[in-house]
Amino acid sequence: MFESIDTPALLLDVEKLERNCARMRERLHSNGVVLRPHVKTAKCVEVARVALDAPAGPITVSTLREPEYFFDHGFRDILYAVGMVPGKVPRVAELTRRGARITTIVDSVEAAQSLADAAKKAAMRIPVLAEIDSDGHRAGIAPGDPRLLAVADALGDAFQGVMTHAGDSYNCDSIEAIRAVAERERDAVVKSAAALRAHGHPSPVVSVGSTPTATFAASFRGVSEVRTGVYMFQDLVMAGLGVCGVDDIALSVLGSVIGHQRGKNWVVTDAGWMALSRDRGTARQKVDQGYGVVCGADGKPIEDLVVIEANQEHGIVARRGGGAIDFARFPIGSLLRVLPNHACATAAQHGEYHLLRDNDPIDVWERFNGW
Amino acid sequence: MFESIDTPALLLDVEKLERNCARMRERLHSNGVVLRPHVKTAKCVEVARVALDAPAGPITVSTLREPEYFFDHGFRDILYAVGMVPGKVPRVAELTRRGARITTIVDSVEAAQSLADAAKKAAMRIPVLAEIDSDGHRAGIAPGDPRLLAVADALGDAFQGVMTHAGDSYNCDSIEAIRAVAERERDAVVKSAAALRAHGHPSPVVSVGSTPTATFAASFRGVSEVRTGVYMFQDLVMAGLGVCGVDDIALSVLGSVIGHQRGKNWVVTDAGWMALSRDRGTARQKVDQGYGVVCGADGKPIEDLVVIEANQEHGIVARRGGGAIDFARFPIGSLLRVLPNHACATAAQHGEYHLLRDNDPIDVWERFNGW
Numbered sequence: 001m002f003e004s005i006d007t008p009a010l011l012l013d014v015e016k017l018e019r020n021c022a023r024m025r026e027r028l029h030s031n032g033v034v035l036r037p038h039v040k041t042a043k044c045v046e047v048a049r050v051a052l053d054a055p056a057g058p059i060t061v062s063t064l065r066e067p068e069y070f071f072d073h074g075f076r077d078i079l080y081a082v083g084m085v086p087g088k089v090p091r092v093a094e095l096t097r098r099g100a101r102i103t104t105i106v107d108s109v110e111a112a113q114s115l116a117d118a119a120k121k122a123a124m125r126i127p128v129l130a131e132i133d134s135d136g137h138r139a140g141i142a143p144g145d146p147r148l149l150a151v152a153d154a155l156g157d158a159f160q161g162v163m164t165h166a167g168d169s170y171n172c173d174s175i176e177a178i179r180a181v182a183e184r185e186r187d188a189v190v191k192s193a194a195a196l197r198a199h200g201h202p203s204p205v206v207s208v209g210s211t212p213t214a215t216f217a218a219s220f221r222g223v224s225e226v227r228t229g230v231y232m233f234q235d236l237v238m239a240g241l242g243v244c245g246v247d248d249i250a251l252s253v254l255g256s257v258i259g260h261q262r263g264k265n266w267v268v269t270d271a272g273w274m275a276l277s278r279d280r281g282t283a284r285q286k287v288d289q290g291y292g293v294v295c296g297a298d299g300k301p302i303e304d305l306v307v308i309e310a311n312q313e314h315g316i317v318a319r320r321g322g323g324a325i326d327f328a329r330f331p332i333g334s335l336l337r338v339l340p341n342h343a344c345a346t347a348a349q350h351g352e353y354h355l356l357r358d359n360d361p362i363d364v365w366e367r368f369n370g371w
Numbered sequence: 372m373f374e375s376i377d378t379p380a381l382l383l384d385v386e387k388l389e390r391n392c393a394r395m396r397e398r399l400h401s402n403g404v405v406l407r408p409h410v411k412t413a414k415c416v417e418v419a420r421v422a423l424d425a426p427a428g429p430i431t432v433s434t435l436r437e438p439e440y441f442f443d444h445g446f447r448d449i450l451y452a453v454g455m456v457p458g459k460v461p462r463v464a465e466l467t468r469r470g471a472r473i474t475t476i477v478d479s480v481e482a483a484q485s486l487a488d489a490a491k492k493a494a495m496r497i498p499v500l501a502e503i504d505s506d507g508h509r510a511g512i513a514p515g516d517p518r519l520l521a522v523a524d525a526l527g528d529a530f531q532g533v534m535t536h537a538g539d540s541y542n543c544d545s546i547e548a549i550r551a552v553a554e555r556e557r558d559a560v561v562k563s564a565a566a567l568r569a570h571g572h573p574s575p576v577v578s579v580g581s582t583p584t585a586t587f588a589a590s591f592r593g594v595s596e597v598r599t600g601v602y603m604f605q606d607l608v609m610a611g612l613g614v615c616g617v618d619d620i621a622l623s624v625l626g627s628v629i630g631h632q633r634g635k636n637w638v639v640t641d642a643g644w645m646a647l648s649r650d651r652g653t654a655r656q657k658v659d660q661g662y663g664v665v666c667g668a669d670g671k672p673i674e675d676l677v678v679i680e681a682n683q684e685h686g687i688v689a690r691r692g693g694g695a696i697d698f699a700r701f702p703i704g705s706l707l708r709v710l711p712n713h714a715c716a717t718a719a720q721h722g723e724y725h726l727l728r729d730n731d732p733i734d735v736w737e738r739f740n741g742w
Contacts, residue, residue, distance in 0.1 A: 003458075006435070006458075006459070006462070006742060007458070007742070008742060009742070040683060040684070062683055062684040063645075063684060064377070082629065082641060082684045082685065083629035083630045083639065083641070084629070085627050085628070085629055085641075085703055085704040086703075086704050087374075087377075087378070087627060087704055088377070088627075091377070107630050108630060108631060108703060110631075110702070110703045111629070111630070111703045111704075114703060114704065133632075136635075138639065138682060138685055138687065139629070139630045139632070139639050139685065142634075167682065256456050256458060256459075257456070258453065258454035258455070258456055258482070258510070259454045259478050259479060259482070259510045260479060260481075261504075261510070263513075264507075268454065268509065268510050270453060270454070270456075273650075273716070274434075274719060274740075275742075277649060278648055278649035278650045278651070278716055279644075279649045280649070311509060311538065312411060312433055312715055312716075313411070313433040313434060313453045314453065314509055314510065316509070331481070332456055332457075332479060332481045332482045332485060333456040333457050333458055333482075333485065344683055345644070345649055345683075348645060348720070349719070349740075350741070351740065351741050369645075369720075369722065370721070370722050371377060371378070371379060371380070371646075
């Protein structure tokens, strides 16, 4: 069924994509919050349109190449969710001049001041959010830290509110734990926004996001928008967290069997880390999926087969924990599919998605990388 | 000095590249073996020309996009060093028709027979090597396995000899251990070629290769050519093995400081795993370099600073093992450079090399990815 596709290649099951996107959209809309999908995972306008069920809409990005590309495809309301620095102002200013609304983020008075100065020099108002640190995981100002008010003061009417990312949700070992992280995420920004408003900063934007917390949060009270990206494709890390089932994973890497190591019970394929990525996100989960779960060409997992090791253009497929392989099932040149640990990392290794409907290739969607 | 470069970006110190390439070329030429550089690391015609010190020459590739690109740039003698399958014959046949000599590899009678059949159907002779397994690491026929002769017999006069890759050299803990792996690598192919010749297969090609074994092998007796790629750039894994010094590493990722987490002694940058890759090749070495060694903009390592954690577009820089950071040295917007664990993986995350000479950007060389 895949004769037209050279291996290795990235496959995207469009029915699963549509189902994953509809589910998240309905959940957030029924909770009265705006969905601002993170397009860093897909980096593809067609996927973003499925996520929004519209030709354009509010999106989140993590590089400046993304807003440049998406603006050229009709997207206007874009949050650049990585700490802004003065050197990046010219590209944001250029997009702003062309009619985009690029909201930026900062987490220090130093960055806020330099951004305010740069915007003044460029004679334009660049909207800014303060990044709040809701879980000690990465960037942001801790809730209650007086520097938050100083940031808002430095930005004046460019200041639009607060955002946070509960990256720690990826490390949870139960849905209850994810719910607790989600509540901490919500609480951190809602309280921060309240403190800002008490000091005269309207702070209309209260933004949270991660696929696990977006999926399981018990409440979005006080939240204005949710940013999430991985849910479109889902992946083995999300399945390991209970966020989705393995059957919801829309991405897979198609590879060819190129060799048999019978003495070791290894099937060797041409889908190595260049096609799968080096991401080992399930290594710290209850079930370590190696470099990915191996499926037949029909996309159904083959009992216990995982990619146990990956070289640049070689994947080594074996039973989890060892055991005999029936090599007659995997002749040289036959096709396998590998479900990814981490959709963002695996997709980034490819320049296009081969779209499947009913397991038949129907189209190719381009994606891009770079900054 | 890097005002013209948006971060994150991949830098290539051309003097280090030239020095690394000249050193390997001189070593192999003085040993009387052909250097067939592996261009999978660089995927860039300008880098290959530095490696060969010539406009073209024999090369090794790991995808079919590589020979298509390099043939268009004047390269003719190309070894595709990943097990061949029938589905890939049309692209190899097309290049062969256009005048390229694409040598392929197989490690089973099944693959040999199907390749012979496909070549016959395409009415062309595609040269083939048998892959020998010299270290139990990946693919190949074990030395002494009678299937080797059956492979050669199945291929007839398309059969050209043997090749192996001592991937296990990456796991050595001393130079003596690398020398032992190199001798095993040499011995495996030299003995295999002798056995083939005794049965009437001339087997002119006896090919070995890995950067550690190419660097330290005590003898290349009986070897016709050496394939090696990482040496051009070098990396922290090679430095950890003693193959090079940290000062020989020609690649680095330029990033901007985007935040400070003072309570945790973290400097946050915009060089995350998207720019650095997810490769953690030094994790199993004596010194774990995290996601890379952090240097100033001048390319000199800053005492004990490594990237301890990486998100997609965020790198977290801290002292190895913890310790106070003097944040005044790393203002928001200032530049850092990160030396890569694994040159192949880090380069693959980028679309171009920003060339430096005397630490000044002098040019941009394009590179490609994909299959």
